[in-house]
Amino acid sequence: MSSHTSSLRRLALVAAAAAVAVTSFAPAGAAAPTARPAASGLKWGSCPTGAPAPQQCATLRVPLDYRHPHGRTIAIEISRIPAADPAKRKGVLMTNGGGPSASLDVPTALGGLLPAEVRASYDLVAFDPRGIGHSTPISCGRGADELVRDLQYGILSFPAADGSIAANVSYAKRMAEQCAANSGPMLPHLTTANVARDMDQIRRALGERTVSYYGISWGTYVGSMYRALFPRTIDRMVIDSSVDPNERGYADFQAFSGAMEDRWPDLAAFGVAQADTVRLGTTPREVRKNYLALTAALDRKPVTLAETKAPINGNFVRMFTWQLSYSDASLTGAEAAPMAQLWRAAGNVAAGRATDADRTFLAGLANGLVAQGTLSGVPQDNLFSAGWAYSCGDKAWPRGVRTYARNVAADRAAYPLMAGAPANIAPCSAWAVRPTAPEPEVTETGKRNVLILQNERDPSTPLRTAQGMRRAMGSDAVLVTVDAGGHGVLVHPKPNACAIGALESYLMAGKLPAGDLACK
Numbered sequence: 001m002s003s004h005t006s007s008l009r010r011l012a013l014v015a016a017a018a019a020v021a022v023t024s025f026a027p028a029g030a031a032a033p034t035a036r037p038a039a040s041g042l043k044w045g046s047c048p049t050g051a052p053a054p055q056q057c058a059t060l061r062v063p064l065d066y067r068h069p070h071g072r073t074i075a076i077e078i079s080r081i082p083a084a085d086p087a088k089r090k091g092v093l094m095t096n097g098g099g100p101s102a103s104l105d106v107p108t109a110l111g112g113l114l115p116a117e118v119r120a121s122y123d124l125v126a127f128d129p130r131g132i133g134h135s136t137p138i139s140c141g142r143g144a145d146e147l148v149r150d151l152q153y154g155i156l157s158f159p160a161a162d163g164s165i166a167a168n169v170s171y172a173k174r175m176a177e178q179c180a181a182n183s184g185p186m187l188p189h190l191t192t193a194n195v196a197r198d199m200d201q202i203r204r205a206l207g208e209r210t211v212s213y214y215g216i217s218w219g220t221y222v223g224s225m226y227r228a229l230f231p232r233t234i235d236r237m238v239i240d241s242s243v244d245p246n247e248r249g250y251a252d253f254q255a256f257s258g259a260m261e262d263r264w265p266d267l268a269a270f271g272v273a274q275a276d277t278v279r280l281g282t283t284p285r286e287v288r289k290n291y292l293a294l295t296a297a298l299d300r301k302p303v304t305l306a307e308t309k310a311p312i313n314g315n316f317v318r319m320f321t322w323q324l325s326y327s328d329a330s331l332t333g334a335e336a337a338p339m340a341q342l343w344r345a346a347g348n349v350a351a352g353r354a355t356d357a358d359r360t361f362l363a364g365l366a367n368g369l370v371a372q373g374t375l376s377g378v379p380q381d382n383l384f385s386a387g388w389a390y391s392c393g394d395k396a397w398p399r400g401v402r403t404y405a406r407n408v409a410a411d412r413a414a415y416p417l418m419a420g421a422p423a424n425i426a427p428c429s430a431w432a433v434r435p436t437a438p439e440p441e442v443t444e445t446g447k448r449n450v451l452i453l454q455n456e457r458d459p460s461t462p463l464r465t466a467q468g469m470r471r472a473m474g475s476d477a478v479l480v481t482v483d484a485g486g487h488g489v490l491v492h493p494k495p496n497a498c499a500i501g502a503l504e505s506y507l508m509a510g511k512l513p514a515g516d517l518a519c520k
Contacts, residue, residue: 216240
């Protein structure tokens with residue numbers, strides 16, 4: 001989720017987030033090979049994630065509060081894969097895999113995705129953002145069983161079957177209280193702007209005068225904040241599946257409803273193609289009608305499975321349909337396609353004919369989501385808790401329950417696929433700390449150095465939010481759209497040659513398209 005739910009919003013879906021002094025800006029033109037400078041105090045070694053060589057990791061201490069730079073410090077865990085061909089080295093490509101979530105292993109994940117010339121020419125550098133993963137992690141004190149039980153409140157805040165939000169209000173207050181009790185001193189400092197400040201500390205520690213950047217999903221906001229705060233130290237920037245910098249916080253979540261509608265035609269076509277397996281109809285209209293009927297039936301009569309604490313109801317199906325729609329990998333494999341398995345298993349459960357395989361699959365989705373969001377040596381709830389912390393820390397959410405109740409009712413009517421969840425109340429409504437400083441404004445800087453990549457049918461960061469980023473950056477940016485569904489252009493299972501070519505041309509030669517470009 002652009003602020004919260006994935007770590008690509010996390011490169012996991014590839015298979016199935018006080019300014020310091022700066023130096024002069026280097027224009028985004030062709031550059032001579034750049035020798036790797038000596039890093040300042042960074043001791044590189046193996047990574048706590050167990051990522052294989054050539055990825056290396058190091059720890060950097062940064063101020064918790066940049067207004068008090070000599071006060072308490074926190075750890076930022078950094079990773080890198082050196083440029084494959086030192087003779088061609090152009091510099092550092094800083095990366096962020098979205099979320100907010102762990103990004104330490106993004107260099108390894110990107111190794112199989114970036115064009116070979118880019119890998120040869122750039123050191124790939126990433127880091128776990130403050131409060132996340134191996135960077136002084138926060139915790140709200142929640143265990144795995146609680147996380148699984150509350151998935152339908154903690155990922156997106158799904159209302160009850162009748163649209164009421166009383167249970168969501170209780171969850172939001174409880175979660176906010178737990179986070180304040182367990183990680184209160186950290187919460188005021190978990191902001192995307194502070195992540196950008198940490199990035200510049202990393203740049204300085206690496207000894208680099210400028211850095212280039214690739215970020216996806218929430219990583220697009222990280223990049224835009226870095227560019228706003230440190231315009232003279234950013235060289236070439238590529239942002240993929242962009243948020244709108246002027247629609248953050250609650251508005252960011254509300255965008256999911258329309259985004260899912262954008263993605264639905266692809267899912268309906270899949271349902272038609274897999275009609276014999278999923279049994280939702282033989283036309284797109286039938287698939288939509290029967291899908292909505294299926295979720296409504298499970299709302300009326302939810303099912304409990306011994307294998308998981310997550311209730312199997314309409315919201316379960318809605319949530320995982322949305323999550324699986326992030327990647328076309330979920331729509332491949334014929335009968336084995338994850339989306340087909342979800343819809344078939346849900347239909348069988350609703351009809352009282354569930355097989356052992358159906359129950360195992362559904363329980364595996366719920367339990368696996370929590371397991372995949374748990375990192376070794378890190379509090380179990382870290383990724384779930386940190387996602388909310390950043391959502392709440394960047395921009396204040398409405399406090400009044402009536403606002404959410406009214407918006408949920410309207411959203412359920414306009415966007416039935418998501419049943420009002422994106423408009424619902426969340427822990428941010430009761431968060432213990434309010435943002436104390438305005439977010440840096442994303443504007444034109446006079447340097448044309450941003451390439452925005454965007455799928456047209458993205459269920460998480462829709463085309464209109466990328467257009468919002470494009471408007472904010474004005475003539476500094478070029479928007480490349482792709483006639484495709486799913487979250488992420490670079491990570492798409494069928495890479496678009498036109499878009500990836502634009503990325504390679506820009507990172508290698510500094511050449512942006514002359515204007516906005518539509519790739520088929």
